[in-house]
Amino acid sequence: MTSPLDRPISGPLRVGVAGLHIECSTFSPHTTHDEDFTVRRGQGLLDLFDFTRRGAAAWAEQVEWVPLVHARAVPGGPVAPATYQRLRDELLDRLTGAGPLDGLLLDLHGAMHVPGHDDIEAALAADVARTVGADCLISCPTDLHGSITEALVTQVDLITAHRLAPHEDEWETRERAARLLVHCLRTGQRPSKAWVRIPVLLPGEKTSTQVEPGRGLYASLAEVEAAPGVLDAALWVGYAWADEPRGAAAAVVLGTDEQAAVTHAGRIAERYWNARDEFVFVGPTGTPQEAVSAAVSAVRRPFVISDSGDNPTAGGAGDVAGLLQTLLDDARLAEGGLETIYASIVDPEAVAECVRSGAGSTVRLAVGGRMDVLHGRPAELVGRVDFLSDSDAPGGRTAVVTSGGVHTILTSRRQPFHHIEDFTRLGLDPFGADIVVVKIGYLEPELRALAADWMIALTPGGVDQDLLRLGHRRLARPLHPFDPELTDPDLTPRLVPPRSAALRGDRP
Known part of the structure; x- marks a missing residue:
């Protein structure tokens, strides 16, 4: 038939x-x-x-x-x-x-x-x-x-x-x-x-x-x-x-x-x-400290840093806070009057505390490090609650906390920040910022258009760009680059x- x-x-x-x-x-x-x-x-x-x-x-x-x-x-x-x-x-x-x-x-x-x-x-x-x-x-x-x-x-x-x-x-x-x-x-x-x-x-x-x-x-x-x-x-x-x-x-x-x-x-x-x-790599790379130093000394702005190891659009948890802590600890940002946007840390408990305190209040928070405890500790964030979104935002209830010139976006759910609207709906202007940090790998089109200059920060996390330090055990070997002496297959x-x-x- x-x-x-x-x-x-x-x-x-x-x-x-x-x-x-x-x-x-x-x-x-x-x-x-x-x-x-x-x-x-x-x-x-x-x-x-x-x-x-x-x-x-x-x-x-x-x-x-x-x-x-x-x-x-x-x-x-x-x-x-x-x-x-x-x-x-x-x-x-x-x-x-x-x-x-x-x-x-x-x-x-x-x-x-x-x-x-x-x-x-x-x-x-x-x-x-x-x-x-x-x-x-x-x-x-x-x-x-x-x-x-x-x-x-x-x-x-x-x-x-x-x-x-x-x-x-x-x-x-x-x-x-x-x-x-x-x-x-x-x-x-x-x-x-x-x-x-x-x-x-x-x-x-x-x-x-x-x-x-x-x-x-x-x-x-x-x-x-x-x-x-x-x-x-x-x-x-x-x-x-x-x-x-x-x-x-x-x-x-x-x-x-x-x-x-x-x-x-x-x-x-x-x-x-x-x-x-x-x-x-599709762009220049460096350690978190090198990326922040490059951003501070950049002539062309905004300077975009890709927090690549914890990229939620590749599978990262979205709450590794190491790069955020590096920003908060760097006195050069405040001394230079550099306005920085950090997008983002998923931490529903920190957002709930911001909601309880209310817009305009000062909060002391330990943010991030709740899901991905293997790749860093929470960041210590003390700042003013500048913005609170409704719960129907893409990342759920969202808060923006400003410490010095660093505006940290806190979300209740994992959310990518790929579009300019993702920032402006929270009262932030990425084009007016000096430094914009996004948990991403290569830049999506709108971020690429935003960036006057940029760098990939090789940060730790569930999607670490350094594959050899992740510890794969079940791959079918031999496999490049895990086996550098691999002959033509x-x-x-x-x-x-x-x-x-x-x-x-x-x-x-």
């Missing part, structure tokens, strides 16, 4: 939309629970994806987008098993209740971690694949910082990743995955999948596409995609802060020609491997079996 995927579908299509998206550091003491996820269903889910709007894209005509459930959280520590099970079960229940689907857009990150599982996204994809059956084509957009295994690639029909870091093409990637899904349904194609593991694991701040060699490597993917017999090309740098055997770079090429897919996947892998020693791609074969239990 011929599968519907062996013939074109010219009429209306039913395509489900679902996702479970988070990046998890196993070195972070934070645990991700139900309340950390933003969960969308129904029209609220579809509103995330512009191409689902009627008339938004010609390729999406005659597609009924079926919203299932989409859960996304700020990167953090491992997902609590009970939280994962509830979200997974809801997704599978909604898939079962949705009726027959021609396709499914399954939005994953590629670096989720649940204790007891080393490749949870492959397990989730397998559950989804069994639920929808072999006649439903599954397309999976992911983050280029995912660690993508052969097991995951086996359980989906199409998989791709962002091509920019910072991820300015995040939503474009999801649209590309959806567009390719519809194309394959319309043409009856089930692409060949060539996957290759590349034994390199580097932090995102060394593999940014803003600089070489990352810029050129990722730019070349569009050229590969345009080659005869190729439908899509993807390259993942892996997720460096999870101590899992799957941690490594990878490449996947999807194609209508098996040999073309294998050839191009091998070339991508070889280029990445050969460039492994050329990757450098076998980078021969594997043709991953069709999902229908995986569902039958066929061996590759």
